Amino acid sequence: MPQLHDVDYTLEYPYTRTTGPVIGPFLTGLRDGRILGQRCGDRVLCPPMEFDPDSFASLEPDLVEVGPGGEVVNWTWVAEPSAKHPFDRPFGFAFIKLDGADTDLVHAVDTGGDPEAMSTGMRVRAQFRDERHGSVADVYFVPEADAADQVIEPGDEPVTITEHLIGLRINEPLYPHRARFAQGLLDGKIIGQRSPVTGKVYVPGRGYDNMSRVLMSEADEVEVSDVGTVVAFTELNPVQYYGQTETEPYVRCSILFDGTDQPVIGIDIRDMTVDEMRVGMRMRCIWRDPDERSVEDIDNRYGNIPETVYARFEPTGEPDIPADELKEHSW
Amino acid sequence: MVSLAEDVAIVAFEQTPSHAHFNDSEPAMIMPCVNSVIEQVGMDRHDIDFTIAGSCDYLSGMPFAFVMNIDAVGAWPPVYESHVEMDGAWALFEGFVRLQSGDIDTVLVSGSGKCSPGSYREGFSLQTDPYVHAPIGLDPRTQAGFQAQALIAAGKATERDFAEVVARSHANAKNNPNAQLSGDLSVDELLAEPYLQEPLRRLDCPPTSDGAAAMIIARADKARELCDNPVWIRAIDHRIDSHHPTLRDLTDSPSVRIAADRVGLHDGPVDIAELTVTYSPEEIILRDALGLNGETSVNPSGGPLTGSPFMAVGLTRVIELARGIRNGDGGRGVAHASSGPALQQNLLCVLEGDG
Numbered sequence: 001m002p003q004l005h006d007v008d009y010t011l012e013y014p015y016t017r018t019t020g021p022v023i024g025p026f027l028t029g030l031r032d033g034r035i036l037g038q039r040c041g042d043r044v045l046c047p048p049m050e051f052d053p054d055s056f057a058s059l060e061p062d063l064v065e066v067g068p069g070g071e072v073v074n075w076t077w078v079a080e081p082s083a084k085h086p087f088d089r090p091f092g093f094a095f096i097k098l099d100g101a102d103t104d105l106v107h108a109v110d111t112g113g114d115p116e117a118m119s120t121g122m123r124v125r126a127q128f129r130d131e132r133h134g135s136v137a138d139v140y141f142v143p144e145a146d147a148a149d150q151v152i153e154p155g156d157e158p159v160t161i162t163e164h165l166i167g168l169r170i171n172e173p174l175y176p177h178r179a180r181f182a183q184g185l186l187d188g189k190i191i192g193q194r195s196p197v198t199g200k201v202y203v204p205g206r207g208y209d210n211m212s213r214v215l216m217s218e219a220d221e222v223e224v225s226d227v228g229t230v231v232a233f234t235e236l237n238p239v240q241y242y243g244q245t246e247t248e249p250y251v252r253c254s255i256l257f258d259g260t261d262q263p264v265i266g267i268d269i270r271d272m273t274v275d276e277m278r279v280g281m282r283m284r285c286i287w288r289d290p291d292e293r294s295v296e297d298i299d300n301r302y303g304n305i306p307e308t309v310y311a312r313f314e315p316t317g318e319p320d321i322p323a324d325e326l327k328e329h330s331w
Numbered sequence: 332m333v334s335l336a337e338d339v340a341i342v343a344f345e346q347t348p349s350h351a352h353f354n355d356s357e358p359a360m361i362m363p364c365v366n367s368v369i370e371q372v373g374m375d376r377h378d379i380d381f382t383i384a385g386s387c388d389y390l391s392g393m394p395f396a397f398v399m400n401i402d403a404v405g406a407w408p409p410v411y412e413s414h415v416e417m418d419g420a421w422a423l424f425e426g427f428v429r430l431q432s433g434d435i436d437t438v439l440v441s442g443s444g445k446c447s448p449g450s451y452r453e454g455f456s457l458q459t460d461p462y463v464h465a466p467i468g469l470d471p472r473t474q475a476g477f478q479a480q481a482l483i484a485a486g487k488a489t490e491r492d493f494a495e496v497v498a499r500s501h502a503n504a505k506n507n508p509n510a511q512l513s514g515d516l517s518v519d520e521l522l523a524e525p526y527l528q529e530p531l532r533r534l535d536c537p538p539t540s541d542g543a544a545a546m547i548i549a550r551a552d553k554a555r556e557l558c559d560n561p562v563w564i565r566a567i568d569h570r571i572d573s574h575h576p577t578l579r580d581l582t583d584s585p586s587v588r589i590a591a592d593r594v595g596l597h598d599g600p601v602d603i604a605e606l607t608v609t610y611s612p613e614e615i616i617l618r619d620a621l622g623l624n625g626e627t628s629v630n631p632s633g634g635p636l637t638g639s640p641f642m643a644v645g646l647t648r649v650i651e652l653a654r655g656i657r658n659g660d661g662g663r664g665v666a667h668a669s670s671g672p673a674l675q676q677n678l679l680c681v682l683e684g685d686g
Contacts, residue, residue: 079526093473120480175355176354213403
């Protein structure tokens with residue numbers, strides 16, 4: 001039988017940023033195997049900046065090559081790397097004063113996992129990754145004695161955009177009320193929560209009644225009908241954003257199940273066109289066979305009644321409810 | 332010191348325990364705090380003039396998670412409401428400033444965060460410079476490691492000093508029912524532990540925590556009407572150092588020094604200091620920058636090393652100080668909140684009792 005599972009997902013966004021007159025050449029340099037600093041009076045800033053960090057006066061772009069060798073002036077050892085670090089084995093982060101620069105660059109030093117190899121004053125040298133994208137992550141550092149000579153083929157166009165795929169990992173159990181709601185769907189039941197203050201029934205429950213500011217528990221839960229009324233619908237024409245899996249238009253609707261006070265939103269209809277939908281139409285849930293139900297798409301935030309538990313929603317043939325009577329619930 | 336247009340006091344406060352994992356939603360965590368402070372002052376919720384919360388969507392792992400949190404504060408029919416993507420201490424700051432206009436009387440402030448579902452190291456690395464720091468995942472613990480190493484290199488502290496901060500914090504937390512960690516630790520045993528972020532060990536770093544806090548503040552006349560023992564907010568100030576750690580002297584905190592001057596910290600006795608010591612070396616820097624001597628009780632609650640629900644932890648410092656003043660442990664003190672890595676941003680709030 002299908003089972004409940006912990007919530008485990010990664011929320012990702014690709015960020016694209018313009019680079020500007022100083023960071024642009026810096027990132028272009030990294031892609032091409034060179035590290036550039038910005039002149040600031042008689043000093044050289046690396047990482048380069050568009051302004052004097054002491055006076056905040058603007059600086060005309062004036063870049064000069066620094067490194068690839070440098071000296072560690074501060075460091076810390078990362079015993080447990082995060083998924084967003086440049087290495088998946090322990091490594092050092094360091095303030096590196098590159099030869100020819102007067103300020104320090106924060107970057108990663110790979111000593112093969114050996115913290116004993118790190119020290120203040122140690123010499124390091126830049127190494128460039130085989131795949132470079134015009135990002136500060138194109139480079140890393142190693143102890144100077146371990147550095148390999150590299151032949152880097154420069155790219156064609158200057159880097160004017162840098163891309164950064166950010167990600168947030170979320171891992172936690174289903175909250176108790178979410179677990180009971182999801183288990184209900186596996187059992188072919190829709191579980192709601194009845195407010196002990198107002199008597200209103202919410203589906204799915206959130207574990208509280210936000211109107212009355214009261215927490216709700218298992219004692220407040222009720223099974224509700226799987227027959228209801230369409231209170232809103234729309235046609236979705238999938239925009240092909242990052243991570244989109246839909247390609248064809250489809251109908252999404254909200255259904256107010258009998259005996260409840262809050263429509264369930266986000267119910268997807270695949271076997272009817274938008275022209276066949278009506279506010280007020282009576283619909284019944286046709287569940288999938290128990291062995292074919294899944295609640296993998298239900299987490300603690302999203303997921304109401306997913307397509308993975310029902311085969312389709314079928315018009316009951318009853319007369320429509322007048323739309324005017326549904327105004328409270330048109331969401 | 333800045334003169335105030337309106338005297339403002341804390342009239343009610345509440346916090347959750349610092350949970351290792353709170354197995355329900357953030358609104359469900361905040362709601363009992365909000366209900367408690369409203370009950371303490373005996374007001375109708377809709378008679379509270381302004382509502383403001385602090386939280387972080389990067390922790391929640393959901394865009395607009397802060398909107399869901401409004402479920403907890405009783406926002407229907409619609410209320411006058413705002414949010415900061417900061418610790419609740421900054422929500423308090425906005426509420427305090429809002430009261431200076433003199434046209435409203437009461438503000439409901441809250442702060443909340445759940446660190447347990449995600450990776451705060453990965454999430455907060457996104458708050459660093461997006462070109463040169465975030466793409467290499469430069470996280471707060473790493474920046475704390477740099478700060479610790481800088482203190483050692485400058486001869487301003489040793490690893491033993493860090494361990495002493497940890498031992499004292501855990502011992503103080505024995506008296507705090509909301510603490511997540513507490514107990515008697517030996518400095519030598521702490522120093523025998525392996526490094527997590529050399530030169531930092533695991534207990535030099537905060538536990539992973541979930542929690543919430545709420546408070547009601549009011550203008551003077553209303554404050555006296557609502558409670559018998561208002562705790563006065565004499566001053567608040569917020570200062571920022573560079574977000575490039577390599578451009579800072581990590582062994583000092585110029586922003587704290589400026590803020591301490593602006594709030595007139597030493598214009599009166601400093602009996603209690605509740606400091607956002609997220610990593611043990613920060614206490615050494617803060618004591619120095621605040622000019623504290625042996626007469627000040629520092630983090631009698633145990634502080635964030637014993638429970639650190641990010642986005643509530645700074646507001647909780649204000650609450651712990653207000654509680655200490657109400658209990659008569661001191662007449663005047665300072666609460667400190669921090670944001671950004673390695674004490675990059677600092678807020679100071681001076682509280683004084685009614686005596």
